[in-house]
Amino acid sequence: QVQMKETGPGLVQTTQTLSVTCTVSGFSLTSYGVHWVRQAPGKGLEWMGIIWGDGSTNYNSALKSRLSISRDTSKSQVFLTMNSLQTDDTAVYYCAEMGLWDIPYYWGQGVMVTVSS
């Protein structure tokens, strides 16, 4: 079955760069896309971006200058990289497999990232 697992640093300093890895199983990254979604404490869901099965990407307009999504298909891993972090980037970061109608279908458990000065 499909499994998604996010791993990240836990704590990052302001102005630094965040790297979060999503390791997937149960499907091929060349066949299905992966979404990234984040949720700040006590706030709603924010769609961040997507890497499609063909490797192309789309990003949230407000984040696109700082955000990059890439992958290593041989390792079944997708990477989220975001630079110039601020405290309001503190959030749980989720990856999710793209399913029917291109929506996030199977979600990981999420990884909490705290940005601190």
Add this chain to the structure above:
Amino acid sequence: DIQMTQSPASLSASLEEIVTITCQASQDIGNWLAWYQQKPGKSPQLLIYGATSLADGVPSRFSGSRSGTQYSLKISRLQVEDIGIYYCLQAYSAPNTFGAGTKLELK
């Protein structure tokens, strides 16, 4: 970017009551609309996709509908396990956008 206006922001209802949550899209998104339920400390769970299709394992008391650019999630008979926060998501075009969420509580 497409805006999704979700209402109400919060809702208090009794067991067995009918509950309706709506999302208004800022432009035509066809049936590219999904609904999610999120419980505290958990990942969102898919309820409805394609505006009206029930996801696997979701109880039949949940249903989705569309009228033009307005989308609704209906819970026909509220149960205790339905308490949580509900979000709509448009996947018609990138960037995808979520509604702000509806917090559903028991009265």
